[in-house]
Amino acid sequence: MHEVSNWHDYQQVLRRVTTPDEGRPVSVISNHRTAAADMTVAPHASVIPVVRHVVNHEQVLRVIDPDTGQMVERRIGHLPWDLLSSAPVWVGISKASAAALREHAVHAGFVCEIHNGVSIPAQVPACSRPKAGRLLVAAVARTVPWKRLDHLVRAVADPRLSTAVRLDIYGEAGSHHQDLQVLVREFCAPVRFMGYHSDLPQSLGGYDLLATAALQEGFGRGVIDAAGAAVPSLVPNAGASPEIVVDGLTGMVYDPADPGDLVSALTDALLDRGRLLRMGLAARALAEAWYTPGRCAAQYLSLVIEQARPRSLAAAL
Structure with a gap:
């Protein structure tokens, strides 16, 4: 876990954690806010952007400008797709999110869906819901x-x-x-x-x-x-x-x-x-x-392994 509070520290940490180790591939599970910046700072890594909205043409997204590190507002069609189109796969956090991404971000390439994981209390919290009243x-x-x-x-x-x-x-x-x-x-x-x-x-x-x-x-x-x-x-x-x-x-x-x-x-x-x-x-x-964190993590791990696996010409045809 690395906590950063400014753009300079973010770049330093990202470069350090994505340094190739003995030629092993490096993947970054990113998001739409940082994806372009991540690709710029760690060009040797495979960046997988995650979109947490049901996007449309008019929706304004807040993203990090990879040149300045400043948060800026951009519509989905005005993102730096010359850079972002190189992402091997995009993730929507629901079927609706993935479907909207396919429709409104035509340069995104392959899109899949992985629902979020949420920690569930081991026991149902104690409560006293009345059987009547409000x-x-x-x-x-x-x-x-x-x-x-x-x-x-x-x-x-x-x-x-x-x-x-x-x-x-x-x-x-x-x-x-x-x-x-x-x-x-x-x-x-x-x-x-x-x-x-x-x-x-x-x-x-x-x-x-x-x-x-x-x-x-x-x-x-x-x-x-x-x-x-x-x-x-x-x-x-x-x-x-x-x-x-x-x-x-x-x-x-x-x-x-x-x-x-x-x-x-x-x-x-x-x-x-x-x-x-x-x-x-x-x-x-x-x-x-x-909707567990374990299921969510397993799906992301499977996605990363699939992206890193060499594919034969026969499999691609």
């Missing part, structure tokens, strides 16, 4: 526009739900924080801002449901953190969310284009707490079986 709903997101938290605020402020539901938002304050606070006051919405918590599975243990609203979620770690606490999730049918939530088994999927569908899903959750408990246990079982 439906306790959590959201995990920075208060930025693309997370669409305003849709969740409006839903729980619906007169049919406002006295029966409470929404707690976990995450750092972002550019949309004050606007959301104004919206909460305007609608007298039952919403609390909880700030950043490092122990999310423990914090989420007392909730009935996790809810999300983002349409371009590349993976959705909060869903897996909630699953670790045996809490099911309510997610929009967009981005990677439908990949990690099995509708009706580990959570619920709603139509993000229909505000009434979100309200209806919350109403269904309110009326059947027993179903939420069953879905939460199924969500934890799925997370333990699939």
